[in-house]
Every structure is written in C-alpha cells, then in structure tokens.
Amino acid sequence: MANMVNEQLEEIWQSTLALIKSSNHFDDANFNTWFKESAQLYDIVDDMATIVVPYKIHKQVLMENIDFLQEKLSQVVEKPVSIQILLKNEVAQMTPQSVVKRRNDILFEDKIKKDYTFDSFVVGKNNREAHAAALSVCYYPGKFNNPLFIFGNSGLGKTHLLHAIGNYVKENKPDEKLLYIYSEDFVTLLIEAMKNKNVEEIKEKICEVDYLLIDDIQRLKQSTSQEIFFNLYNKLVNDNKQIVITSDIHPTELKGIENRLISRFSSGLSVSVGSPEFETAKAILKKKMEGRKDEILIEDEVLDYLATKFSSDVRKLEGSLNELFFKAILYNPETIDLKFAKEIFKENPSIPQDDALDAKRIKTAVCEYYGLTRTQIESKSRTKNIANARHIAVYLCRTLLNMPFVKIGFEFGNRDHSTIMASYEKMVKLLKDKESFQTAVFQIKNKLGVKD
Numbered sequence: 001m002a003n004m005v006n007e008q009l010e011e012i013w014q015s016t017l018a019l020i021k022s023s024n025h026f027d028d029a030n031f032n033t034w035f036k037e038s039a040q041l042y043d044i045v046d047d048m049a050t051i052v053v054p055y056k057i058h059k060q061v062l063m064e065n066i067d068f069l070q071e072k073l074s075q076v077v078e079k080p081v082s083i084q085i086l087l088k089n090e091v092a093q094m095t096p097q098s099v100v101k102r103r104n105d106i107l108f109e110d111k112i113k114k115d116y117t118f119d120s121f122v123v124g125k126n127n128r129e130a131h132a133a134a135l136s137v138c139y140y141p142g143k144f145n146n147p148l149f150i151f152g153n154s155g156l157g158k159t160h161l162l163h164a165i166g167n168y169v170k171e172n173k174p175d176e177k178l179l180y181i182y183s184e185d186f187v188t189l190l191i192e193a194m195k196n197k198n199v200e201e202i203k204e205k206i207c208e209v210d211y212l213l214i215d216d217i218q219r220l221k222q223s224t225s226q227e228i229f230f231n232l233y234n235k236l237v238n239d240n241k242q243i244v245i246t247s248d249i250h251p252t253e254l255k256g257i258e259n260r261l262i263s264r265f266s267s268g269l270s271v272s273v274g275s276p277e278f279e280t281a282k283a284i285l286k287k288k289m290e291g292r293k294d295e296i297l298i299e300d301e302v303l304d305y306l307a308t309k310f311s312s313d314v315r316k317l318e319g320s321l322n323e324l325f326f327k328a329i330l331y332n333p334e335t336i337d338l339k340f341a342k343e344i345f346k347e348n349p350s351i352p353q354d355d356a357l358d359a360k361r362i363k364t365a366v367c368e369y370y371g372l373t374r375t376q377i378e379s380k381s382r383t384k385n386i387a388n389a390r391h392i393a394v395y396l397c398r399t400l401l402n403m404p405f406v407k408i409g410f411e412f413g414n415r416d417h418s419t420i421m422a423s424y425e426k427m428v429k430l431l432k433d434k435e436s437f438q439t440a441v442f443q444i445k446n447k448l449g450v451k452d
C-alpha cells in the first residue's frame, strides 16, 4: 500500500470505528472517549498504520487493546496491518517519513536513572526480600534467580530497584551490557521494526545483553511482541543472561499474556513489594529530604503525620513532601509544623480526614495493619492472627472510646460481653510484656491519629 490521501484515511477510520462500535467491546462512554473523540488514523504505509492520540492515557488504553484494534483495521483494509500509536506532539516533531522510520536506537539509549540506587533505597519489612533478591542478581547474574520477577502495587519501588540493579552493573561491571525497557515502548518499537523489516537486527542486539531489565510487563499486551519476546527470553536464559521483570501483579495473575510466558516468569524467583510500615515510610521521607536544599525546617511530627497518612503509596508519600515544601515557599511559615501540614492536606482526597473516632475506624485500621478484612475480625475464627487482631480492636474500642463491653460485643459478631471482657483483659496482659503488641498498638494509634 502506498501513502494514502486524507479522504481515504478518514473513510477507513470511520469504517473501523463503526466495526469497533458494533462489536460492543466498549460501552458508549469508553468508545467515545478513547476512540471516536480522540484517535485519528494518521497514515498507512505498506502494512503499518499510524494512529495518533492526544495524551499518554489514550495511548495506554489503545495499547492495551492493540490486538483488537489491529483486527478491526485489518478487516477494513482487507489485509493484515500492524499499528503504531503515537502522541500528537511526537508526530508534530517528525517529518512524515520519519513517523514510520523512527530510529530503533531509542531502545538502546541509556535510560537508567542515576538517583535510583541501592543507597537511596530504604529497606523495610515491606521490601526486604525484593531488595535482597535484586542484590543477588547483581552478584550472581543468571545463576539462581532467573528471571527475577518483582511485583506489587503502583508506587512501591519496583522501578527504583530495577534502576538500582542498572546503576550497580554500570558502576561495578562496566564491561557488561544492560538494557532497560519499559514494556510499552518495547511494543511500539517492535511494531516499527516490523514495518522497517529490521526485527532481526533488534533481536540480535538484544541477545547481546548481559542484563535485560523489563519494567511493567503487564503492558506487553500485543501478541506479535509477545512472540518475539518469548524467543528472546529463551535465548537469553539459555545463555545464562539475567532477566529482571517488574509487574503490578504476580505472574500467574497476569492477564493478556501467553501462558508459556507466564510459566517461564514463574520459573525463577517472584518477590513482592508491599506498602511500607510507619518506620520505613518515615525513613523514606528522611532519605528523600537528604538531597534537598530547603531552608525551612520541618518538624518531626509532620513526618509522622505524612508517614501515617500516605504510606500506602511511596510516590504519594514523596509527593506530599514536595507539596509541603512548595507551599512553604508560597506561604512562608516559620517552620512546617503539624498545623500547617494539616491545613495543606485538609482537602486531599487520598487521605482519610480526621473524622470522629468510632469502632468502624478502629476495626478498619486494625485490619489494614494485619492485612485482614472486617468480616474476618468480626467472625468467630480462632486463627491466631485473626484472634490477635480482634483482641487489639476490642482493646482500642475500650480504651479510646470507653465503650461498654456489651456494645463492643455488638461490633464483633454479637459476642457475649464476658467474651469481650476476656478479650480485653488478654490484651492488657499481652501488652505488659510483648513488644510486638506494643508496636502494633502504637502504630495503629498512629494510623488513627491518636497520640498517647
């Protein structure tokens, strides 16, 4: 297919949109937002179509549905076509020819962030295993943990660890080649390479690396890219080259990724990163402050406050600190104290506001601390950690709210007041000599914003 004129492209795109709509794959709102109102067929050259979208979020959504989109477009043009998705501002900077001839060298540019090192990574209970595993592949690449698969929710340090491996290798093994790839870029570049007929060249280059670091593998949704990746993967592992992968979920729960890849991902070591507990969150804040040159003083209890409120996502935790310093420049307080911080975040939707304390909030905080559900602590289960969590919740309801035992009983599956009293007394005893319970109570109170 030679380059097409605009009317032809428009006609093809409208037919493709009609097919997408009639497939009922998306509801009206999604269809309009992601396809009809934002995407545009920019060009089709040979068997490569370029679709242009305004923002990254559009690109992300389309990339997640790229096989589907290719199928519909291929149906319209009556031959198989591949699709690359570009942002409007990317296209604006290119000549028409270069849109389809983007240099694949981008793949091999050094993308390792210098400040994401092992030194700048705070180790806590939530990431100890992942940190140790990341170090182990630096010391013994391709030997024990291949691939190393690091998974966990957004903003908890997976990418940081990947770059830390990169920085370690660059500094200590300068002769070794490493390649960091963000999965979505990998798909885009492979699609372009298919168009430019230089996939083999790219594969050969990738096969030369000693470390392959792949970020956010859940975004490797496109089937041809998975096929190519599968071959590369086997070759690298057979040659004892180290592969490290990050993902937002455990390999076995990956959706849209071929089973043969999933089973290979599970064959090495899978380690998780979780949300930092209070001390680690506070240490991260202190670490992030080390490099700053702010002249204003931040009070320690503000760090406690941020560590308590934002610990579920380190990116937000870091963001909260930046926001405070930024607002301090604007409003110029003498120091950043708790009052100032609370005022700044008073309407922040990602933190629970200081509602009146009640049994429900206590139960929720205890559950979050122990990783349980409310149904579990309200149940009759005698499993040790559930029972312990229940004792703590009962204890806090009694000491913080001064609730009668009968009423507490209602909160915990209609238990008899004597059972609740026994539960409370047990916790009072445990708190006298068991440090782990003292810590738990301290941290849960912190979570609730209660000071002793």
Ligand SMILES: Nc1ncnc2c1ncn2[C@@H]1O[C@H](COP(=O)(O)OP(=O)(O)OP(=O)(O)O)[C@@H](O)[C@H]1O
Pocket: 116, 120, 121, 122, 123, 127, 152, 153, 154, 155, 156, 157, 158, 159, 160, 161, 216, 247, 248, 284, 287, 314, 315, 318
């Ligand atoms: N333990 C830690 N010590 C220091 N900084 C951390 C730690 N954990 C996370 N961070 C910081 O939090 C921010 C977000 O981390 P990162 O980008 O690695 O998250 P992620 O898990 O890869 O998230 P996503 O899944 O959204 O890509 C980064 O600035 C990173 O430096």
